[in-house]
Amino acid sequence: MGLNATTGTVLGFLLSGPRTAWDIDQRIGGSVGHFWNVTRSQVYRELPQLAADGLVRVQSGGGKGERRTYAITAQGRMAFRRWLAEGPPAETRRIPILLITFFGAELEPGRLAEILDRTRAEVTAELDGYEGLGALLADRPFERATLEFGIRYAELVRDWIDEVARPLVERGTEN
Amino acid sequence: MGLNATTGTVLGFLLSGPRTAWDIDQRIGGSVGHFWNVTRSQVYRELPQLAADGLVRVQSGGGKGERRTYAITAQGRMAFRRWLAEGPPAETRRIPILLITFFGAELEPGRLAEILDRTRAEVTAELDGYEGLGALLADRPFERATLEFGIRYAELVRDWIDEVARPLVERGTEN
DNA sequence: GGCGACATGTAATTAGTTACATGATTAT
DNA sequence: ATAATCATGTAACTAATTACATGTCGCC
Numbered sequence: 312m313g314l315n316a317t318t319g320t321v322l323g324f325l326l327s328g329p330r331t332a333w334d335i336d337q338r339i340g341g342s343v344g345h346f347w348n349v350t351r352s353q354v355y356r357e358l359p360q361l362a363a364d365g366l367v368r369v370q371s372g373g374g375k376g377e378r379r380t381y382a383i384t385a386q387g388r389m390a391f392r393r394w395l396a397e398g399p400p401a402e403t404r405r406i407p408i409l410l411i412t413f414f415g416a417e418l419e420p421g422r423l424a425e426i427l428d429r430t431r432a433e434v435t436a437e438l439d440g441y442e443g444l445g446a447l448l449a450d451r452p453f454e455r456a457t458l459e460f461g462i463r464y465a466e467l468v469r470d471w472i473d474e475v476a477r478p479l480v481e482r483g484t485e486n
Numbered sequence: 487m488g489l490n491a492t493t494g495t496v497l498g499f500l501l502s503g504p505r506t507a508w509d510i511d512q513r514i515g516g517s518v519g520h521f522w523n524v525t526r527s528q529v530y531r532e533l534p535q536l537a538a539d540g541l542v543r544v545q546s547g548g549g550k551g552e553r554r555t556y557a558i559t560a561q562g563r564m565a566f567r568r569w570l571a572e573g574p575p576a577e578t579r580r581i582p583i584l585l586i587t588f589f590g591a592e593l594e595p596g597r598l599a600e601i602l603d604r605t606r607a608e609v610t611a612e613l614d615g616y617e618g619l620g621a622l623l624a625d626r627p628f629e630r631a632t633l634e635f636g637i638r639y640a641e642l643v644r645d646w647i648d649e650v651a652r653p654l655v656e657r658g659t660e661n
Numbered sequence: 662g663g664c665g666a667c668a669t670g671t672a673a674t675t676a677g678t679t680a681c682a683t684g685a686t687t688a689t
Numbered sequence: 690a691t692a693a694t695c696a697t698g699t700a701a702c703t704a705a706t707t708a709c710a711t712g713t714c715g716c717c
Contacts (some may be wrong), residue, residue, distance in 0.1 A: 315591055315676080316580075316582060316585055317676080317677085319585075320585065323592070324681090326592070332696095332698085333695090333696055333697070333698090342588070343581070343584075343585060343588050346579050346580070346581040346584040346585070346681090347580055347581065347582075347584070347585045348579055348580060349677095350677065350678060351697095352677080352678070352679080352698090352699085353676080353678090355697075355698060355699080356698090356699085360594050364515040370488075370691075376682095377684095377697090378685090378696080378697070379643065379697085379698095391592070391642075392507070392592065392593075395586065395589055395592055395593050395596055396593060396594075398586065398600075398601045398604070399494050399582030399583050399585065399586050399601065399605065400582050401582075402580070402581065402582050402583075403523040403580060403705090404520070404521050404522070404523055405491075405521070405522055405523060405577070405578060405580075406521040406522065406577065406635075407491060407522075407574030407575050407576075407577050408577075409518075409521040409522070409632045409635055410494075410495065410518060410521070410522045410574065410631055411490055411570065411574050412628055412631055412635075413517070413628060413629055413632050414498050414570055414628070415520050415565065415628035416626075416628050417498075417501070417570055417572050417630075419573060420569075422571055425573075426573045426574065428575070430574065444608070448665090451591075452654050453587055453588060453589070453590035453591050453654065454588055454652055456590075456646075456650050456651050457584045457587055457588050457652050459646065460584055460587075460642075460646050460650070460690085462674065463645075463646060464639075467635075467638050467639065467642050470502065470630075470638075471634065471635050473639060475631050475634050475635070476631050479627050479628065479631055479660050488705090490704080492704080492705085505714095506668090506669085507668095507670085508667090508668060508669070511685095523705090525705065525706060525707090527671085527705080527706070527707080528705065530669075530670055530671080530706080531670090531671085531705095552669090552712095553668080553712095553713090554669090554670070557701090562662090578677090580685095656672075
């Protein structure tokens with residue numbers, strides 16, 4: 312009955328009080344979602360499953376088509392802690408821009424330049440989004456630490472594009 | 487008939503000549519595998535599918551339980567280029583150590599320290615593995631660029647642990 | 662001629678995504 | 690009251706992982 316990371320995350324968002332699937336999804340999107348992708352469907356689907364396993368219980372709204380609020384159970388709390396203490400699962404990396412770059416020689420330089428520029432724009436937008444967020448997390452040091460990682464990562468991508476990838480393609484584009 | 491990134495990658499490794507599934511898997515493991523996780527099973531499974539679609543053909547070993555060599559077709563080459571030019575798919579990030587850190591307040595500090603130290607060890611080992619690899623890729627600038635990213639990323643994780651995450655937990659462990 | 666490592670392939674299972682079908686609420 | 694938005698939930702599908710069943714080859 313070991314949890315996986317996605318299930319563990321959902322459970323973790325019930326620690327601070329009963330919530331609906333929608334609410335959990337929103338909160339994930341604004342926080343861990345930046346580094347642990349979870350879809351809305353997963354949240355909606357895991358919750359009844361967790362209920363069946365007794366880790367969560369429906370606090371209100373059992374009826375058909377009705378808004379359901381879930382609360383974590385004592386057993387759920389234990390399962391969460393057990394999962395967390397296990398340590399991180401093996402990381403599976405999937406960084407699309409590197410895949411494209413890897414095959415860069417097969418692509419017209421102009422197109423690769425466009426793709427890199429687009430990624431750069433996305434990543435600087437992400438950086439802007441993080442702006443000022445650190446202050447809000449002053450009293451949540453662990454969450455703040457993950458934000459710090461996010462900032463450093465976005466900067467890494469930006470700088471790698473500027474210093475490594477883009478210069479590689481400069482020759483062929485000279486626009 | 488659009489390819490996905492995993493299929494595109496498999497096809498990309500046939501550009502340089504006919505290969506077996508095993509061979510493709512090995513090559514992926516030593517290169518793009520560092521930033522685009524692909525399992526052996528996927529490679530074995532995609533290949534017959536690609537053959538059915540005419541993007542690849544069995545060059546030798548059609549028989550049951552026999553070693554099959556695949557070659558890319560002209561159509562396959564086109565499909566690959568089309569896929570590559572599309573640009574990167576949406577990125578889905580999954581960084582386990584951040585998930586654990588995010589919930590760090592729920593974990594005994596000593597345990598979190600262990601987990602961070604372990605991750606640090608993994609990432610420095612990764613860094614060691616990259617050592618000297620750059621020289622081998624002198625004539626493959628695009629692959630070299632992805633290696634450079636890998637190095638910077640590993641350094642980022644190491645430094646983030648040293649400068650941000652570990653200090654956060656220092657108080658509680660003082661071992 | 663048997664043991665271990667290397668290699669091959671498929672099947673079963675689990676996880677994740679996309680598409681769909683409604684419901685409730687709020688502003689006009 | 691009605692359109693627009695927000696919210697809910699499920700179903701169908703696709704992708705990815707894990708487990709299994711064999712096979713081949715080199716060597717001792």
